[in-house]
Amino acid sequence: GNSVTQMEGPVTLSEEAFLTINCTYTATGYPSLFWYVQYPGEGLQLLLKATKADDKGSNKGFEATYRKETTSFHLEKGSVQVSDSAVYFCALGMDSSYKLIFGSGTRLLVRP
Amino acid sequence: NAGVTQTPKFQVLKTGQSMTLQCAQDMNHNSMYWYRQDPGMGLRLIYYSASEGTTDKGEVPNGYNVSRLNKREFSLRLESAAPSQTSVYFCASSSRDSGTEAFFGQGTRLTVV
Numbered sequence: 001g002n003s004v005t006q007m008e009g010p011v012t013l014s015e016e017a018f019l020t021i022n023c024t025y026t027a028t029g030y031p032s033l034f035w036y037v038q039y040p041g042e043g044l045q046l047l048l049k050a051t052k053a054d055d056k057g058s059n060k061g062f063e064a065t066y067r068k069e070t071t072s073f074h075l076e077k078g079s080v081q082v083s084d085s086a087v088y089f090c091a092l093g094m095d096s097s098y099k100l101i102f103g104s105g106t107r108l109l110v111r112p
Numbered sequence: 113n114a115g116v117t118q119t120p121k122f123q124v125l126k127t128g129q130s131m132t133l134q135c136a137q138d139m140n141h142n143s144m145y146w147y148r149q150d151p152g153m154g155l156r157l158i159y160y161s162a163s164e165g166t167t168d169k170g171e172v173p174n175g176y177n178v179s180r181l182n183k184r185e186f187s188l189r190l191e192s193a194a195p196s197q198t199s200v201y202f203c204a205s206s207s208r209d210s211g212t213e214a215f216f217g218q219g220t221r222l223t224v225v
Binding site for chain 1 (some may be wrong): 116145147152153154155156160204206213214215217218
């Protein structure tokens, strides 16, 4: 079946450090891929998405590239801020299904 | 622009009590979902409704029932709460036009004692 695997957290970084959060997926067919972010006490918000292979999603300095050959969608940011501290979820969705499948989430803590 | 609204935000129940979580969206989305979020397990789908008048089981439906009251509203009912249902519950909605992108409510933190 379809699934998403994320690196376990927490990830602790100093401000201005480089961030990578790994995400790999298993899917039959051609999924869309998403990164959602959850700030403390809030619901999930879409951070970025990519709908086909080699697409790059980007938003707020975060980027992720849809790599079909490695079935990956790693999240990167060149210089993190304290305000980026949150839980990040990788997810996939199939047009043939209305459901999103989520990874287990990765908590990011950025220290001043 | 309210988006997806859930009520209540917090609830404490005793084992065996019942309650209904309410969800409404104002984005004219066809599909609505209920997820639960537990530490280290991400979000797991409880039930979903692909369109008004239809509901289907997700990954963890046992102990829950749902009602798609109309296009806007999708409620989740716990008939006899158990401590294992202590969790944070999220409602979400999406449409074909949003490309399976889902919009989430703020969540309901439920504790069953």
